[in-house]
Amino acid sequence: MTRVRIRPLAAPKRGSAPDEYEDAYWPRRALVREEVRCAVADGATESSFSGAWARLLVDAYRRGVLDDELTALPHLQRRWQERVDAIPLPWYAEEKARMGAFSSLLGVTIRNGRWEAVAIGDSCLFHGRAGDVLTAFPVTESTELTAAPHLVSSKSSRNATLRDHIRHADAPLEIGDILYLATDALAGWILRRIEAGLPLTELATLHPATFAAWLATERDNLTIRNDDTTLIRIDVL
């Protein structure tokens, strides 16, 4: 039976307060499992209540409520709307909320020696083996990462073409393999490393105590975009 160790890392955009972090992820702490559902989601800057929407999506995926075709979305949309409606809002926040919240979603299930992934938007999975990257999913080139990805909305009217944007992938795992799940800023960094023929070894050295300092250096060097940044590392034991 495959066992995996999962370790999440997360940091808010520079200049933002910790409570303004709008990514979401699961699991929230390091753990070892034989079967597990992991997810990352990236709430869009240009929508409001998007952190809450990202958390709803991740929570639904990890509980198995959200299947590969996202059929439970209407239920989640109602829950998001209830949260927004419970707060009296000034005119601008009301209008912004009316536009809906938007988020990417990358859900990855590990079971029976395989990973299976569903993705909408620009949060990415990388499957590494013995120093090679076997798979980059759903985005395969750094130039595909734009400021305007198609995301999951909390408003059904904004999801008219969502089915065209849902991606699926799966592959077998071997002992020693590493999976990385990353939101777009870090996914861009990883893709550019791959395109330059550089190894991802420094990613493997990161842990909660060093992640913020490493990100600060990369942001200073303009090698990673200043954005909420989330990384889940999954090692096959």
Add this chain to the structure above:
Amino acid sequence: MPYTAEISRSNPSCLLFLIDRSGSMDDPFGAGDGGRCKADGVADAINRLLQNLVIKCAKSEGVRDYYHVGVIGYGSQVGPAFGGELSGQTLVPVSELAERPQRIEERTRKTDDGAGGLVDQTIRFPVWFDAVAKGGTPMCEALAQAEKTIGEWIAQHPNSFPPIVINITDGESTDGDPTAAARRIQDLGGEDGNALLFNLHLSSQRSAPVEFPDSDSQLPDRYSRLLYDMSSELPSHIQQAARQEGYNVGEGARGFVFNADMVSVIRFLDIGTRPANLR
């Protein structure tokens, strides 16, 4: 590379609007319904631009000050045009703009009912400016005031994304050719590039609307061609955002529209991830 500075609360940018409030704005608006005058068009344009800017910067906890915003009016006099509590102020953080419209009206609009139909929805619409049409069109003086305001702002924010000046007018300057005054604004520069000047031309001409052209060949008169000549080229990331929204924008596209909507420019401003399905 110019026009790549991150726009953030610690490194904000600046938007300065110039609004023509001259007597000629009483004339009919070529693109409007019968009876609407150009002054109504200007008031509608500036209110919608400000509304969209505020909403762009709004989050659940409030409005983030990604921009400092000013409005200079020109007609019988030239100067800061905010009324009410913002009266006399040249540039204010966008959050102050959000909190202090002159009034908030209730309007009705059709919206998707989620089941394939449309329903009426009441929305709150803030009004900062009413239609005014009085005096000449001292565009050169307005541009000179803008140059001073923008110059001071750049000196205080040398690393920020450069200011964008948006001039809303019928183009009929009465204090001379505004070309040189426009150039002086476009010559002001910080670390991330020179200030940008865009023009929104509201004309009595009933010619077809033109948006972000890369030549003046479709423009109907000397006023529109003059304003086109005065307009900055759109930076490449704005061109790219426009193309993603389906605009047919050439490499040399200018920040100029004729008898059309310029609210799209607010959408093209980059403050972070903007979903493709948020249109």
